Amino acid sequence: MIGRLNHVAIAVPDLEAATATYRDTLGARVSQPQPEPDHGVTVVFIELPNTKIELLEALGDNSPINAFLERNPSGGIHHVCYEVEDILAARDRLVETGARVLGTGEPKIGAHGKPVLFLHPKDFNGTLVELEQV
Numbered sequence: 001m002i003g004r005l006n007h008v009a010i011a012v013p014d015l016e017a018a019t020a021t022y023r024d025t026l027g028a029r030v031s032q033p034q035p036e037p038d039h040g041v042t043v044v045f046i047e048l049p050n051t052k053i054e055l056l057e058a059l060g061d062n063s064p065i066n067a068f069l070e071r072n073p074s075g076g077i078h079h080v081c082y083e084v085e086d087i088l089a090a091r092d093r094l095v096e097t098g099a100r101v102l103g104t105g106e107p108k109i110g111a112h113g114k115p116v117l118f119l120h121p122k123d124f125n126g127t128l129v130e131l132e133q134v
């Protein structure tokens with residue numbers, strides 16, 4: 001059901017500093033910061049030859065990454081995003097197995113303009129999973 005690894009997301013306390021580390025220290029190609037108010041984050045994408053890194057900074061008091069950053073003040077790996085061809089079929093199959101889909105259970109439009117869903121980390125070996133329909 002899952003396809004390619006679309007991105008690995010890293011939550012960071014300071015997006016500008018993290019972007020500079022990837023651009024200047026690691027020599028990576030970085031995007032402009034992209035506010036995503038519907039998701040409570042600002043993102044920068046790091047383009048790698050085989051996948052992307054998504055740097056996440058909290059946007060607003062109710063950001064879903066606020067608690068994570070409180071637990072990990074220096075930042076850390078926050079989620080992995082796998083591509084799926086049919087997100088509703090994937091969701092329904094996962095729910096049948098007992099996996100918990102976060103939020104309303106309906107896909108939202110993600111940073112690439114495509115539908116995304118999140119799956120509870122406790123159901124996936126302690127890793128928050130994002131699905132993106134491609």
Ligand SMILES: CC[C@@H](C(=O)O)C(=O)SCCNC(=O)CCNC(=O)[C@H](O)C(C)(C)COP(=O)(O)OP(=O)(O)OC[C@H]1O[C@@H](n2cnc3c(N)ncnc32)[C@H](O)[C@@H]1OP(=O)(O)O
Pocket residue numbers: 009036039041043054056064065067068077078079081102103109110111112116118120121122126127128130
């Ligand atoms: C830009 C758009 C989009 C894209 O297109 O790429 C994005 O990526 S948006 C990214 C941000 N959005 C989200 O993360 C949405 C989904 N997340 C959530 O709904 C919540 O963050 C959460 C996963 C339900 C966690 O909520 P929180 O309040 O932080 O914690 P809980 O107390 O409910 O946590 C329970 C339990 O799970 C552990 N946990 C929490 N977050 C993670 C994580 N990222 N990775 C691994 N484990 C996580 C937490 O430690 C708790 O464990 P215990 O203490 O053992 O109970």
Ligand SMILES: [Co+2]
Pocket residue numbers: 007009054079081130
């Ligand atoms: Co993501």
